[in-house]
Amino acid sequence: MNVDTEHCVRVVQAKDARFDGWFFTAVLTTGIYCRPSCPVAPPKVENMRFYPSAAAAQQAGFRACKRCRPDASPGSPRWNERADLVARAMRLIADGVVDREGVPGLARQLGYSVRQIERSLNAELGAGPLALARAQRAQTARLLIETSALPMGEVAFAAGFSSIRTFNDTVREVFALTPTELRQRAARGLATATPGLLSLRLPYRAPLCPDNLFGHLAATGVPGVEEWRDGAYRRTLRLPHGHGIVALKPMPDHIACQLSLADLRDLSIAISRCRWMLDLDADPVAVDDLLSGDPALAPLVAKAPGRRVPRTVDPAEFAVRAVLGQQVSTAAARTHAARLVTAHGEPVDDPWGGLTHLFPSVEALSTLDPEALAMPRTRRNTLTGLIAALADGTVDLGFGADWSEARTRLLALPGFGPWTVESIAMRSLGDPDAFIPGDLGIKLAAEALGLPSTPGALTAHSAAWRPWRAYAVQYLWATGDHAINRLPIGDSA
Template structure:
């Protein structure tokens, strides 16, 4: 990734929070790296270098600033936008694939050799997959040290380190403190056993009402619920299950996680960030959309509308199919009946009885009477479940977007609307438009926009590459 020195230095000089996560500032004289918005004194030009990732700064021998905590900055929005190999790799690393499967597993998922993948990531981010995963492990370990009463040895393996020695050395190198030193600095906390509380940073503005309204209208009893400003749901995670409660606040979303296995902290955090679209750049999105006079007034009054995404790609695809040609409430009723017939694979050990959505294998094994829907729609969901269970269709964040859409369209009963909806919410495509959607057309009409499919699609070319965000605004206007 090319970093322009002058532009980066201006962002640091003005402490511009919009650039947090885009790059990191390292100061030679102190040996520390920071966020661009760090409130410390602006360093002299000759003492500054800029790095595209925290891992690159750590590789250069710098330790994380204790004041601004750069390792906890929002992720770069570039990886949400980009659908190339580097973008897919970053999403998979964030989901903990390297910790679970190693670099060979990451390379195999992406279809490249380890050597070539290392070369691509180093060219873009200044660090290879192991260094990027190591930086994430260090942050996961810090969260566990400061927010739980787990023993340090247990934290070492929960965070993905291969040994206690490696854990100790990494924490000392990244934070210039031993693990026990980090624990001494934490404030007193009174939390239930198995509960981890943390803050998920985002770039302001965030229109939290739009997020909560959208998710709240679609909650599935037993899987998720909305209670005022808090959204809760069950999670299926690589090593077990869990629940999360998410409450938006100023500059961060408060997250309370209950996990059956603390090794799932990093993937759980990644999925929560993805669900609330917390790594987006709302200034860039709104700037492009506000250039259209028809959207400008809405963006002024409602800045920072995000695209609610998904914690489970298969779940989102089933929801999309169930929602074909029916109302939101009708789809929820159909899915609730499906859930009632599907026994949960796992349940959280603590907290409310919320569970993750049934797996593809579980849905494929259900009898016909569990599907209270037309036979054709039942056949589509069965075909989807079997294809995902067989590994022929990848709907997770590191999936190739074009390939996933092409495979979806091969399934009976899935057309452009369903494939586009899944691409937007499950795979994170920021540039989806659904011009045949009735609510979209109604919203376009309300805003004075062309509302026939062809005319709307032509007009929407000016919204690229953020048509998914424009789509959310059309739905709200409807």
């Protein structure tokens, strides 16, 4: 564990919300742990202890503060910025791998021994994979307790607990309240919930510019799978235990999230994937500070700070869509994807909107007839080659994927060049340094700003933007007059 005590003390005394989720402050005299921005008066320095994860604080015997709810703070941006073993493990744990497959399953996906993974996580986070997964289960339980009317027994098993007793003990230990007391506290002043929907608030580090984030998702949305309705981006979700439908709406200080799930065991995974798609755990201040150092980008950052990188809830889905979008317009790419959805997607019922299908799984796409695709033969071969590589595991784009290896294997496939590979690296893999200097929109923006416009020269210039070049792409794209750069008006078709 590497925690700079002096720096942490200054952050806590300043109540700096930018560091919520980076570390947690435990107070010896009260036995609680808080986020750095907790509104309660800071404790004496000698009574502070700092932990790099909520799980580590819980494991040390501290319970969550009832005022600042540290367990619900934004996640650490470290897991978005890095591709080492710990970061890959944390992304997989957030996606529920330990709950579904245990620590051995986590080790298999990462290609390391259980002992190596436990040693690495304990060294950096002060807690092993089981403790980290337990902390996530506790947060899921709290969400279900506070946002649903489910009986506590159903909450316990939906959150991943093996018994009612373990559920009760964990909730009391982590929150210093019984499950019933948590529900009673949350019920005060809350509006009546819509039956079948869970209403949540997804926190983020300010600032957040929603224009390109939601504009991109809405403008490129696949009919039947995605839509913009009532000021919210809605889409279907393929989840481990069933399907889901989510509506995400930008608010001044959070993202309003409404979820409908076929199986409540998928709650924490659905939340994690939505946070990933919206890049909510990013550190926008660090990104914008670095990019503002370039005189060409500084005015763009000052005009609309806090741009995020729109990602995906399904890495394989986006890779398929990236191939469909090669050398065609956004509208044509949506049309190609909609045809795939109609032919191979699974139908779903959406009583609150117009969604009709899940995007086809890799297994379903493996059966498609290339001759039925209305596109050039070379692109058909590119698509079927990608599907085969995803199906047999040659290419891994999952949340625990090695970014460098994934790039190498994608480039080895027929029809894959830098534009497609870097687009997938940016949106499927979540690499914050992915860069597409050959993109037409980037070229036009570079010319308008007086930056080098050839791919080689712009790549050389962009070295000063590392490791945030994917965010620089968002700022450069935003100079153009395209629907991806603005929030939609009205509902999508």
